[in-house]
Amino acid sequence: MQTNDLISLMTASHQPVDTGWLRRATGIAALAALAVTIGLVLVTLGARRDLASAWMTLPVIAKALFGAGVAVIALVLFQRSLRPGLKPARLLPMVVIPLLLVAAWALLTLGQAPVAQWSALVFGRYWRACLIAVPLYALCPLVVLLLLARRGAPTNGRLTGACAGLASAGLAAVAYSLHCPDDTAPFLATWYTLAIAIVTSLGALIFPRLIRW
Amino acid sequence: MRRNKPDSVSPSPKKPTALSLVELETQLRPIFLAALAGDAAAYRLFLDMIGTRLRGYLRGMLARAGRSEPSEAEDVLQETLLALHLSRHTYDPASPVTAWAHAIARYKLVDHLRRSGRHAANLPIDEEAFRLAAPDSAASDARLDLERAMQALPERTRALIDGVKIQGTSVAEAANAAGMTETAAKVAIHRGLQAMAKFLSKHGTRPA
Numbered sequence: 001m002q003t004n005d006l007i008s009l010m011t012a013s014h015q016p017v018d019t020g021w022l023r024r025a026t027g028i029a030a031l032a033a034l035a036v037t038i039g040l041v042l043v044t045l046g047a048r049r050d051l052a053s054a055w056m057t058l059p060v061i062a063k064a065l066f067g068a069g070v071a072v073i074a075l076v077l078f079q080r081s082l083r084p085g086l087k088p089a090r091l092l093p094m095v096v097i098p099l100l101l102v103a104a105w106a107l108l109t110l111g112q113a114p115v116a117q118w119s120a121l122v123f124g125r126y127w128r129a130c131l132i133a134v135p136l137y138a139l140c141p142l143v144v145l146l147l148l149a150r151r152g153a154p155t156n157g158r159l160t161g162a163c164a165g166l167a168s169a170g171l172a173a174v175a176y177s178l179h180c181p182d183d184t185a186p187f188l189a190t191w192y193t194l195a196i197a198i199v200t201s202l203g204a205l206i207f208p209r210l211i212r213w
Numbered sequence: 214m215r216r217n218k219p220d221s222v223s224p225s226p227k228k229p230t231a232l233s234l235v236e237l238e239t240q241l242r243p244i245f246l247a248a249l250a251g252d253a254a255a256y257r258l259f260l261d262m263i264g265t266r267l268r269g270y271l272r273g274m275l276a277r278a279g280r281s282e283p284s285e286a287e288d289v290l291q292e293t294l295l296a297l298h299l300s301r302h303t304y305d306p307a308s309p310v311t312a313w314a315h316a317i318a319r320y321k322l323v324d325h326l327r328r329s330g331r332h333a334a335n336l337p338i339d340e341e342a343f344r345l346a347a348p349d350s351a352a353s354d355a356r357l358d359l360e361r362a363m364q365a366l367p368e369r370t371r372a373l374i375d376g377v378k379i380q381g382t383s384v385a386e387a388a389n390a391a392g393m394t395e396t397a398a399k400v401a402i403h404r405g406l407q408a409m410a411k412f413l414s415k416h417g418t419r420p421a
Contacts, residue, residue, distance in 0.1 A: 003294070007260045008377060010295075014256045080305075084312075
């Protein structure tokens with residue numbers, strides 16, 4: 001077939017194009033995935049027993065805000081990474097902002113506490129649960145974002161994967177914060193951050209093969 | 214800065230030879246935005262202009278990778294044009310359309326070289342090669358015949374595609390001849406183009 005014929009065919013089947021679809025779809029998909037993940041956490045682990053009284057306290061809000069902050073920044077980058085020519089990698093350092101804020105808060109807490117308490121502050125009671133649960137629950141949003149990425153045109157699969165992993169871990173952190181009974185800043189800064197790093201690496205590792213177009 | 218060169222902008226889109234990348238962008242953006250709003254004539258003009266530019270770019274890049282067969286560049290060009298077409302919704306209207314097209318062409322070029330066993334490490338990542346690419350409107354034959362991609366499609370769709378391909382036949386006429394509505398015809402052609410894109414990404418590796 002001649003290139004000119006191909007262009008004729010493309011012109012013939014041309015219809016108005018909605019360039020806002022990807023952005024809306026990313027928002028809706030993320031909200032839906034968050035709702036499902038929260039449902040999964042509540043059904044499988046249940047809410048923390050004192051949620052009714054604890055949800056207004058700073059640590060619980062901080063955990064959810066931390067996850068939400070990471071997720072929102074990562075979702076913006078994710079969506080942009082599906083559009084060729086935008087180079088969202090330049091904005092990737094923005095994701096570090098919530099991580100640094102939490103790390104600073106954690107260091108401040110440790111600085112004010114006696115050294116004997118440090119271990120308890122960092123490890124809390126259920127650090128293993130956090131480290132396993134957040135990446136596992138993140139699989140739900142990760143699959144949703146994977147399907148969405150296939151509808152876009154990612155030219156850097158690793159970046160798209162890393163952003164999807166970050167966003168998924170952020171959403172999973174929001175959901176898990178409803179269950180997580182450990183409320184110290186050092187716990188949040190250590191285990192949530194580590195869990196987010198795990199899912200980000202997973203995304204960066206598996207996405208490039210799966211979203212070729 | 215702009216006031217320094219008001220009269221250097223070529224008014225005619227038919228002579229892309231004279232266009233710098235900035236001028237191409239200035240001309241192409243309104244055309245593509247009109248196309249996205251549904252203007253088929255503008256879309257045709259956009260594809261012709263960007264196709265010419267991309268052909269020059271791809272030939273230059275493939276020559277650099279030690280491949281100067283024009284049919285190979287035409288293969289990658291067709292694959293790139295299909296990708297542009299099927300990814301129109303990924304264009305961000307606030308961004309340069311030439312950067313969008315270049316990123317897609319580069320992705321398809323690297324993919325092509327990777328699949329045919331060449332490492333693309335020495336291909337420039339920056340816009341330099343694209344900025345300097347001379348337009349090339351001399352089409353050559355592609356190695357891969359896209360018609361083969363359509364073998365799996367229904368007979369009616371193939372007849373429709375053949376009808377539209379022939380110059381002068383409008384979609385409405387071709388749809389009428391095939392006994393479909395115009396919308397159904399557009400959807401059928403769209404499926405055909407998707408099949409071609411899939412075919413190219415599967416068979417693009419095969420040496421001639």
